[in-house]
Amino acid sequence: MANYNPNRVKINRSYTLEEVAALYGVHKNTVATWVKKGLPCMTARRPFLILGVELKGFIQRQRLSKKQRCKPNELYCVRCKSPVIPLDGFVEYQPMSATKGRLVGFCCHCDGEVGRFAALSQLPSYAQLFDLSVPAELERIRDSGKSV
Numbered sequence: 001m002a003n004y005n006p007n008r009v010k011i012n013r014s015y016t017l018e019e020v021a022a023l024y025g026v027h028k029n030t031v032a033t034w035v036k037k038g039l040p041c042m043t044a045r046r047p048f049l050i051l052g053v054e055l056k057g058f059i060q061r062q063r064l065s066k067k068q069r070c071k072p073n074e075l076y077c078v079r080c081k082s083p084v085i086p087l088d089g090f091v092e093y094q095p096m097s098a099t100k101g102r103l104v105g106f107c108c109h110c111d112g113e114v115g116r117f118a119a120l121s122q123l124p125s126y127a128q129l130f131d132l133s134v135p136a137e138l139e140r141i142r143d144s145g146k147s148v
Contacts, residue, residue: 003063003066004024004059004062004063005059006056006059006060006063007056008023008024009023009052009055009056009059010052011052011053011056012052012053013052014042014049014050014051014052015049015050015051015052015055016047016048016049016050017031017032017035017047017048017050020050020055031050034058035048035050038058039054039055039058040054040058068082068083069083070083070116071083072125072126072129073085073129073130074116075091075103075104075105075114075115075116076114076115076116077107077109077110077112077113077114078112078113078114079107079110079112080107080109080110080112084107084108084109084114085108086105086106086107086108086114086130087105087106087107087108087111088131089129089130089131090105090106090130090131090133091103091104091105091126091130091131091132091133092104092105092132092133092134092135093118093123093126093132093133093134093135094135095120095135098120099119099120099121100117100118100119100120101117101118101120102115102116102117102118103115103116103117103118103126103130103132105130
């Protein structure tokens with residue numbers, strides 16, 4: 001199951017299989033498969049109806065079942081789709097703003113990029129876990145003294 005947004009569902013509404021399929025851009029057979037997997041459906045009369053609150057809960061449960069938490073010494077590998085310890089424990093911090101950034105390294109299994117978001121205030125604790133490389137501050141153009 002892909003990562004469908006549960007907030008697209010109106011909880012006070014009933015949906016047919018075709019309406020749910022149109023809502024998420026999937027085939028109606030996909031929705032029928034969800035019903036077989038446990039999505040509650042009112043089948044006493046036709047058309048079969050799915051309550052919005054039940055659909056939203058089903059989508060949320062499916063999303064939570066696929067979530068994987070990284071331990072403090074792990075980063076997430078998109079290729080392997082799992083948390084892994086970075087290759088040789090080497091991680092680089094890439095700032096995204098003044099207070100947060102990303103920890104980036106390489107996967108020990110597939111050599112793909114692994115990453116994790118981290119606050120600047122958490123860097124001392126990550127420095128104890130990893131061989132952490134923090135880039136020097138970038139020089140701004142107006143601070144360089146050269147006119148452009």
